[in-house]
Each structure stands twice: as C-alpha cells, then as structure tokens.
Amino acid sequence: MKKNDNMLWRFFASVKLALITLFILASTSIIGTLIPQKNPPAFYIKEFGPELGRLFQILDLADMYNSWWFVAILALFSINLIICTIDRLPNVWRMVVMDNLRQPIDTLAKMPFRSSFLITGEMATATATVKKIMTDGGWKAKADEKENSTLLFSQKQAWCRLGVYAVHLSILLIFAGAIIGTVAGYKGSIMIPEGGSTDKIYQYGTNKPIPLGFEVRCDSFKLTLYDSGMPKEYRSDLTVMDRSNNLSFSKSIIVNDPLDYRGITFYQASYDALQGLKVEIYNKKTGRQQGFEIPFGQKTSWPGTKVEFGIINMQQTRGMARLKVWFSDGSGNPETFWMDGDTTRTLVSPDGEYEFYASQLYATGLQVTKDPGVWTVYFGCILMLVGLYVAFFLSHRRIWVYINKEDGQCRVLVCGTSSKNKLGFEKDFSALSERFRQNDTIQTT
Known part of the structure; x- marks a missing residue:
C-alpha cells in the first residue's frame, strides 16, 4: 500500500494535525501558570473545593507538565513531526540535489524572472562571454553544451530548503533532552549546617534520599543584609570531598553562581538560623x-x-x-x-x-539538580535558532541561461526563480541582467 493510500499515514502526516496539536499545547500550558504546581492534594481541596480538588488529582493538574495527558499530546506532536518529515523530506532533498541542467527548455520562458539578449558570433564565443558575465556577477555556472545550444545553470543556498527540517529535528532534540533529564536526572534539596557535611540529598516530592557518590561540606555561611534588614546576598563556602577519586576542592557559591561537579549542580537557594x-x-x-x-x-x-x-x-x-x-x-x-x-x-x-x-x-539550603539531558536541550535550542534563520531569511535562488544558434547569431534567454524573498531576488536578477546589457557584444531584445 502506498503512503498516500494509507489513512493512518495521512492522518499523522497532516499539517492540520500539527497546528491543532500546537494550539492544544499552547492552550493547556496556560493551566500550569494559573494553578500552583506540585502542592499536596489537601492544598487543592482547600483552595478550590472538594470537587475541583479531586478533578485536579485525576487529571494530574498539580503536576501538569508531567501529567499523562500532557505527555501524550507531546508524544502525538512528536510522531506527527517525524511522519511529516519522512513524508516531505524526500521531495525537498530532490530539489536540493537535482540536476537542473535537465530542465525542459519550454518551461524556462514561463519563469517569473526572465530577459533575453542577442550575441553576434559563434556558440563557443557566446558561451564563454555568458559564463564570464555570470561568474563576475557571483553566479558560478555549470554547462550542458550541445552542437547548436548550451544550457547554463547556477544556484545559491540550495540547502536552505532544509531549514524547516532542522527546526523539526531541534524540537525532537529538545523533547529527547527533557526525557533524558526526567528519566536519568533528579531535583532535590538539602540543608547543611556550618561545619556539617552530607553525601546524599532528598528528592523533591518524594523526599527519597539520593546518594551523591561524594561528600559536600559547608565550611561557612555568610549572610549580607541591606540597611532595611532584608537579605542582600547568601554565600556558602563549600568543599567537595570525593574519596573515590582522592579529590578535594572548595568553592564559594552565591545565587546564580552554583557549584558543578560530576554533572550535579548545587544552587544557593535558602538558609536557616x-x-x-x-x-x-x-x-x-x-x-x-x-x-x-x-x-x-x-x-x-x-x-x-x-x-x-x-x-x-x-x-x-x-x-x-x-x-x-x-x-x-x-x-x-x-x-x-x-x-x-x-x-x-x-x-x-x-x-x-x-x-x-x-x-x-546557619544552615545553608541548597537546591541540587542532575540533568544529563541539558546539553541535548541546549544543542536543540541552538539548532532551532539556526534552522529558523535559514528557513525564514535565506532562499534557494536559481538562474538558467539558455543559448541557441539563430541566423548567425546566438539568442540568450536568462531566467530565474527563488523559493522565497521574491523582491530580494528581483534585485539580484536585475543586477545580473544589467551586466549583460553593459557588455558591448550583447544586444537587448
């Protein structure tokens, strides 16, 4: 069965499905900003009443971004993205790598940008003249030369057609990084008194102890206050002691300047007297x-x-x-x-x-995170920025020049097309046409 005859394939390859899924994701994400997250069930019953409180539990609205239905929507969107890419990428790839010298000659005159000229002289001389004009204009051309005609072709930024698929890949990488972080990572906290140490932290939500594999000691804690008595800065002097590697080092941490070791990050979060x-x-x-x-x-x-x-x-x-x-x-x-x-x-x-x-x-309060998928997410974000730039600001521009022998002269047809930014391509095409007009051996028709 062909892909186009498969209803399930057509469903998952639908752009309409992608738009609907994106709309649902955007709409439901608002819920997570309106409803306080990760509080105990009693909190929601007290704040919203017994009926809504129970509904929140059933729909996991207290932890919406990890809820079964939100994850299911993300999975549907990912499948849709993959199928859309598989369905459309082969045709786009053919556009990138196709042999444009096999373009049917009768289609050239129908292109939106075109101009024609006459060159007196032999075919070889005319071809050399046209090649030089194109090269000087920044259009390095390939040629298909025949006895009475020659077809020249040049293109720029053919690969920019792949920009949208770079965005697709970046979204999947971000999702993959988030999954890796959820499965193999954790978030927790620990209070360490001055002079005390610990080799474990306690996971958020479950209070499950998680071994660190090394020891962290709080050598001292420094609290700086404003004149009003409000905290200005928390500073913890920490020492990491890793007996497995016979390693020990110290670092002072403040808010937004954490300690990183073995993929685990310790943030200054709070303190207690x-x-x-x-x-x-x-x-x-x-x-x-x-x-x-x-x-x-x-x-x-x-x-x-x-x-x-x-x-x-x-x-x-x-x-x-x-x-x-x-x-x-x-x-x-x-x-x-x-x-x-x-x-x-x-x-x-x-x-x-x-x-x-x-x-x-004092005891220093540390927020501790391990997220092995964070670099995958970072790479996905960078790839998305690159892909969006390529998809929206670059265009695949193509120029054909057909030269054929007519009554002792060579007729030159220059034509071109652009995948996007027609106005910008019109300027490039006009500049190239002007180069032809300025050549003394060429007549405008």
Missing part, C-alpha cells in the same frame, strides 16, 4: 587561637586555659543577631557585654588581651 553559635578566641599574649561551636546559654571552657565564656542572650535586629556575651579568663571579674554577630570584640584583662569573635550558626 540555628540555635548554635560560632566563637573564635585569639590570645594576643600567647598567640593561641581556638574555634568553638557552642549551644546558646551554656558556659564553655577553653581547654588548657582558664578562659570561660558563653552567650547568655540574643536579639534579632533587622535580621542581624545581637549577642550578650559572658567572658572570664580567671584573672579578674567576669565581663558581660553586647556585641553584633559576625564581628570581633577586643577584650583587655589583667592577664592578657583577647580578640573575641562570635556569630550565629
């Missing part, structure tokens, strides 16, 4: 320095010294912690004072001078 505090004490007299992580409201001792300290009160002012510190080195009365978090205070006692640093401990 912890009950613990970070303290560093430097004894200027002895040169000793020690760091501590201490709980709130508990006295802590510096081993090997008489120093004792604690954070006995804490206040939040415009998002920044203010700390009330109790400090003693055993040489005088204990000292109590307030200080801003993430700052250093100099303390002087009869037995020495100390620099006391204190800040609230």
Whole structure:
C-alpha cells in the first residue's frame, strides 16, 4: 500500500494535525501558570473545593507538565513531526540535489524572472562571454553544451530548503533532552549546617534520599543584609570531598553562581538560623587561637586555659543577631557585654588581651539538580535558532541561461526563480541582467 493510500499515514502526516496539536499545547500550558504546581492534594481541596480538588488529582493538574495527558499530546506532536518529515523530506532533498541542467527548455520562458539578449558570433564565443558575465556577477555556472545550444545553470543556498527540517529535528532534540533529564536526572534539596557535611540529598516530592557518590561540606555561611534588614546576598563556602577519586576542592557559591561537579549542580537557594553559635578566641599574649561551636546559654571552657565564656542572650535586629556575651579568663571579674554577630570584640584583662569573635550558626539550603539531558536541550535550542534563520531569511535562488544558434547569431534567454524573498531576488536578477546589457557584444531584445 502506498503512503498516500494509507489513512493512518495521512492522518499523522497532516499539517492540520500539527497546528491543532500546537494550539492544544499552547492552550493547556496556560493551566500550569494559573494553578500552583506540585502542592499536596489537601492544598487543592482547600483552595478550590472538594470537587475541583479531586478533578485536579485525576487529571494530574498539580503536576501538569508531567501529567499523562500532557505527555501524550507531546508524544502525538512528536510522531506527527517525524511522519511529516519522512513524508516531505524526500521531495525537498530532490530539489536540493537535482540536476537542473535537465530542465525542459519550454518551461524556462514561463519563469517569473526572465530577459533575453542577442550575441553576434559563434556558440563557443557566446558561451564563454555568458559564463564570464555570470561568474563576475557571483553566479558560478555549470554547462550542458550541445552542437547548436548550451544550457547554463547556477544556484545559491540550495540547502536552505532544509531549514524547516532542522527546526523539526531541534524540537525532537529538545523533547529527547527533557526525557533524558526526567528519566536519568533528579531535583532535590538539602540543608547543611556550618561545619556539617552530607553525601546524599532528598528528592523533591518524594523526599527519597539520593546518594551523591561524594561528600559536600559547608565550611561557612555568610549572610549580607541591606540597611532595611532584608537579605542582600547568601554565600556558602563549600568543599567537595570525593574519596573515590582522592579529590578535594572548595568553592564559594552565591545565587546564580552554583557549584558543578560530576554533572550535579548545587544552587544557593535558602538558609536557616540555628540555635548554635560560632566563637573564635585569639590570645594576643600567647598567640593561641581556638574555634568553638557552642549551644546558646551554656558556659564553655577553653581547654588548657582558664578562659570561660558563653552567650547568655540574643536579639534579632533587622535580621542581624545581637549577642550578650559572658567572658572570664580567671584573672579578674567576669565581663558581660553586647556585641553584633559576625564581628570581633577586643577584650583587655589583667592577664592578657583577647580578640573575641562570635556569630550565629546557619544552615545553608541548597537546591541540587542532575540533568544529563541539558546539553541535548541546549544543542536543540541552538539548532532551532539556526534552522529558523535559514528557513525564514535565506532562499534557494536559481538562474538558467539558455543559448541557441539563430541566423548567425546566438539568442540568450536568462531566467530565474527563488523559493522565497521574491523582491530580494528581483534585485539580484536585475543586477545580473544589467551586466549583460553593459557588455558591448550583447544586444537587448
């Protein structure tokens, strides 16, 4: 059975099906922007009522872009795109590679762009003259020479007819990349306290633990605020420790400047203030320095010294912690004072001078993604841009010149056609015709 006689083939090869499918995809995609996505069922029942809430569950509208019906529409569109390409590409390919020197002579005079001239002299001389004029005009020609006639042909950008199929391929590549990312990738999150580390993350939606295959440690977290107290910048100092490769390296990440390792990307997403505090004490007299992580409201001792300290009160002012510190080195009365978090205070006692640093401990919130299909998607997007440019802005331009012997003279018929941009081709054709008119051996007819 021929393809054109197969109703199923004609259905999937239909341009009308492609337009309808695109319209449905565009229309239903709006739903995903109107209905909040990936919330628990109770949220939709509370917001939209029991009936609509249950309908949302049946139609997977809470995760619309992964719903069975949306994926089915994408699959239908992909099949339609593939069948359309298979159905039409052979004819287009023949247009690209066809031997245009076999063009029937009687069709040349019917082409939309044409002009004719007379050249006095022999066929060989006339052919050489025409070839030179075409070459000088940027039209390098092939020739089919016979005893009393010659057909010359030149074309530009024949391959641009394939631009639309490059767009088809780019769409399929984008779909394929998305499928690869969905099947082989994941998205999750993790909270890592300062000084803590993890070798797994938790997947969005299921909270399923996913091993990373290496360890990530948060060395420190830095929060910068505006004067209003609003967060200005989150910065996490992370260290990757991969024992399988005996590799360790550090990187500071901020929003839009993530950490990438082994195809896994760690984005700075959030933070959380912890009950613990970070303290560093430097004894200027002895040169000793020690760091501590201490709980709130508990006295802590510096081993090997008489120093004792604690954070006995804490206040939040415009998002920044203010700390009330109790400090003693055993040489005088204990000292109590307030200080801003993430700052250093100099303390002087009869037995020495100390620099006391204190800040609230934070946990950094990381969004973690693995998307092995992302480069396929990127390539598909680049190919789409190239394909769209070729399909809309380039055209297949063809020029034929037929020379035949008539009464001791050679009649020259110049004709041409363009797949698109007729106005632009008309300028090119007029410029070539003008070159013929300017030649002294050629007469206009």
